[in-house]
Amino acid sequence: MLRPSGRVVGIIKRNWRPFCGMLSKSQIKEARRHLFTPADRRIPRIRIETRQASTLEGQRIIVAIDGWPRNSRYPNVNKETETEVLLLEHDVPHQPFSQAVLSFLPKMPWSITEEDMKFREDLRYLCVCSVDPPELENGNLEVGVHIADVSHFIRPGNALDQESAKRGTTVYLCEKRIDMVPELLSSNLCSLRSNVDRFAFSCIWEMNHNAEILKTRFTKSVINSKASLTYAEAQMRIDSANMKDNITTSLRGLNKLAKILKKRRVDNGALTLSSPEVRFHMDSETHDPIDLQTKELKETNSMVEEFMLLANISVAKKIHKEFSEYALLRKHPAPPPSNYDILVKAAKSKNLEIKTDSAKALADTLDKAESPEFPYLNTLLRILATRCMMQAVYFCSGMDNDFHHYGLASPIYTHFTSPIRRYADIIVHRLLAVAINADSTYPELTDKHKLADLCKNLNYRHKMAQYAQRASVAFHTQLFFKNTGVVNEEAYILFVRKNAIVVLIPKYGLEGTVFFEEKDKPKPNLSYNDEVPSLTVENTTFYPFDKVKVNVMLDASNIQHQKIRMALVEPKVRHRLYNAKQHIIQVS
Known part of the structure; x- marks a missing residue:
């Protein structure tokens, strides 16, 4: 049978890009030419010239191909750098x-002018502490969410805007942050510091004491925060019987309203899922992780989450009402029924119905799925439920009919509350500003095809940022166990496979796979039941959620692919043959 075929007769444009990997030092003494082995096995080895082979050997480095001579087996490279390999592997602009981008930043020292105040409401007299609930004369409450007005400083189309759009999101690694916007904005002018005048975009509700919204308004504003509190500090104020100042009283009022809002969301079907968050404690000198624990x-x-969600929903309604075809929204599709099989079967193994x-x-059956003898069971079920979910995505309202956010049980949703770290929020701020006549529109803002392309990039950048964050946690976890050595920990079985069990160690939020078959060793007697589900190894049967004990160690036999x-x-089972694959719970 004839097959279409062709022959490469010329290359119009090279698509060289940097590659991550390790140096294979030449055995020839004083040699300057060595081979570089990329981490991606699809890429051929690369010839590299360097006098620093002894220094670079054993380290992960980045190289960029300069050329590939026709008579050479390997491409050439004359340049090497040691940098954040992880960022490159996950295509994170870093x-x-x-200077073109920085030239559009405001000149320092910066101050508020009369021109700036023309379209702003002066809220500096309010006792603002992120959100603020004073009681009105009619007995209702006024609650405001005040978000840094990043779109005031990042104007459409300039180099600063283009770079922010390209980056799409701030990326949080274990000991480093890759900002979407320059530090002058992210850590200064758009940081709502206490006792400093700052531009904000405010969403203000009039509510009754049952947290029912009577009126909603949006305004560009100037605020002066009276306190900049950590979650722990805010919690301490709420819990302290001795503190009765304005800020503490406001926080208690907000907390009361937030509990009502959360109950209403949950009653409507919003999901409360669980995913252990990992926190590293670093050595101040070596920056190596010295402790690893789940975040409380x-x-x-x-x-805070309840009012941020409420602001996002309120803004979504407003921009869609004003721009039915051009609103940037966020949806969370419902999972296909088959996605839930693993959750339903695992619960059934404990005589629970989901x-x-x-x-x-x-949501209702997860709430009821509890065991007095096994308190952690409900958390494990919720972790499993997260694995069944689809990915939430940005989209243009004029290019889609399904707006529903499944996880939040909301018919419409967007992102408004983090414009310092998400470019989607900047677009939403611009749409909202036009909707309230606080700013002028521009052609790209009402071009749904361009907005759809923008959403595509934002979804890609968000996904790669998640992968980079997980890889960072994986890398630092490896460092931790390299320094710690073998540890013995309690774990719970999340899944059973045909030849393995997948376990979660709650102490570390660490997930791994223990295999019962290994190459070149006798195979144990395995029996897998998909319906229960269970795995019997010799005379021992494993079920989801069983408690086990495991040794955790670093396998550094392959330096480039440690695990x-x-x-x-x-x-104990008769044959104990182990090889583990690492999975890390996502860090938010």
Whole structure:
């Protein structure tokens, strides 16, 4: 049979890009030419010339191909740099901001002018502490969410705007942050510091004491925050019987309203899912992780979250009402029914029923799925439920009909509350500003095809940022266990496979796979049941959520592809053959 075929007769444009990998030092003494082995096995080895081979050997480096002679087996490179390999592997733009970008920043010292105040409301007299609930004369409450007005400083189309759009999001690694916008904005002018005048975009509601919204308004504003509190500090104020100042009283009022809002969301079918968040404690000199633990969330985390969600929903309604075809929204599709099979079967193995007909049914049955003898069971079920979910995405309202956010049980949603770290929020701020006559529009803002392309890039950047964050956690986890050595920890089985169990160590938020088959070793007697589900190894049967003990260690036999290995300690089985694959719970 004839097949279409062709022959490369010329290359119009080279697509050289930097590659990550390690140097294979030449065995020839004093040699300057060595081979570089890329981490991506699809890429051929690359010839590199360097006098620093001894220094670079054993380290992960980045090289850029300069050319590939026709008579050479390997491409050439004359340049090497040691940098954040992880960022390159995940396509995260991380170069320093160019002078063209920096030229559009405001000149320092910066101050508010009369011109700036023409379209702003002066709210500096309010006791603002992120959000603020004074009681009105009619007995209702006024609650405001005040977000830094980043779009005031980043104007459409200039180099600063283009660079922010390209980056799409700030990327948070374990010990480094890759900003979407220059530091002057992210850490100064757009940081709502206490006792400093700052531009804000405010969403203000009039509510009754049952947290029902009576009126909503939006305004560009100037605020002067009376306190800049951590979640722990805010929680301490709420819990302290001795503190009765304006800020503390406001926080208590907000907390009361937030609990009502959360209950209403949950009653409507919003999901409360669980995913352990990992926090590293670093050595101040070496920057190596010296402790690894899951992050504890406080009541004030939930309080702030409720008002941020409410602001995002309120803004989504407003921009869609004004720009039905051009609103930048965020949706969370409902998972296909088959996604829930693993959750339903795992719950059934513990005689629990999980209903998945709707988000409401799922939320209700998760709430009821508890065991007095096994308090952690409900958390494990919620972790499994997160694995069943689809990815939330940005989209243009004029290019889609399904707006629903499944996880939040909201018919419409967007991102408004983090314009310092998300470019989507900057576009939403611009749409909202035009909607309230606080700013002028521009052609790209009402071009749904360009907005759809922008959403495509934002979704890609958001996904790669997540991957980079997980890889950062994985890398620092490897460093931690390299320094710690073998540790013995309690774990719970999340899944059973045909030849393995997947376990979660709650202490570290660390997930790994323990295999019961290994190459070149006798195969144990394995019996897998997909319906229960369960895995029997010799005379021991494993079920989801069973407690086990595992050894955790670093396998550094392949320097370029180091991994965490887990070995089953208890219960003992006749053949214990281990090889683990590492998975890290996402850091938010």
